[in-house]
Amino acid sequence: MSNLRFHHPSALTIGTHTALSENAMAHAVRVMRLKVGDTLHLFCGDGFDYACALTSIEKKSAQVEVLSRKAIECESPLSIRLLQGISSGDRMDFTIQKAVELGVTEIYPLSTERCVTKLSGDRAEKRTEHWQGVAIAACEQSGRAIVPTVHAPLSLVQCLGQHASPETLNLILDPVGAQRLASFSKPQQMIQLLIGPEGGLSAAEIALARQHHFQSIVIGPRILRTETAALTAIASMQALWGDF
Known part of the structure; x- marks a missing residue:
């Protein structure tokens, strides 16, 4: 049971003693049936795992004592920013989850011409919060102790205006692209990977x-679905230049 691992929001x-988050408490106490004295691990995004012991369990809360910490060294040597066209249904959740497992640094959901899902206002805020939760859960599972940020949705024009730079390696997956990843030398700078939604990027956007x-x-030579495209590209980068 000492392998149980949960995100802590602060x-x-x-x-010191601290209360488990609602999600951690529900899983550790109600699902895994941990008792006072049992141990678990927490991480708060600072690059460490913290060994903790349960000190009290109430009906709606649980307290732990923080015993020790250990540096987690599983971050990719590559700094990858995923610029992902927003996909519909569970596809976006899947893409975020697996991209985090594969080591991305941060994720920008993008609204593009062919996006089926359109987000704004409260709906965009709630979806961003949900996606950040997906990223946190992926860190819990994969052992990462630094949580990638999932940013609020932007339009493609906004994102390119804010983040496009000749000082980064900017790559766009294009079915008629002429270059392959293997033709690039190992980058020393940040990589920005731009992926379209289900319908791809328009000719004007490219x-x-x-x-x-x-x-x-x-x-x-095959056309990949949006979620397959992002993950295949990231995995290929890790295999060529990273820690695979």
Whole structure:
């Protein structure tokens, strides 16, 4: 049971007592049936895992004592920013979950011409909060102790205006792209990977990205679904230049 691992929403300090989050409490106490004295691990996003012991369990809360901490060294040597066209249904959740498992640094959901799902206002805020929860759960599962940020949705134009730079390696997955990842040297700078939604990026959007220093790449002769495309590209990067 000492392998149980949960995210904690605030900083942790050795020797102090803290309450488990509602989600951690529900899983540790109600699902896994931990008792006072049992141990578990918490992480708060600072790169450490904290060994903790349950000290009290109430009907709606549980307290732990923070016993020790250990540096977690499983972050990818690559800094990958995923610019992902918003997909519908569970596809976006799946893409975020697996991208975090594969080591991305941060994720920008993008509203593009062919996005089926349109988000704004409260709906966008709630969806962003949900996606951040997906990223946190993926860190719990994969052992990461630094949580990638899932940013609020932006339009493609906004994102390119804010983040496109010749100082980053900017790549766009394009079915007619002429270059393959293997043709690039191992990057020393941040990688920005732009992926379209289910219907792909329009010709105008691809042209706009190229104007903002993005280079078109292709991965194999087959057209991939949006969730497959993102994950295949990230996995290929890790295999070529990262820690696979």
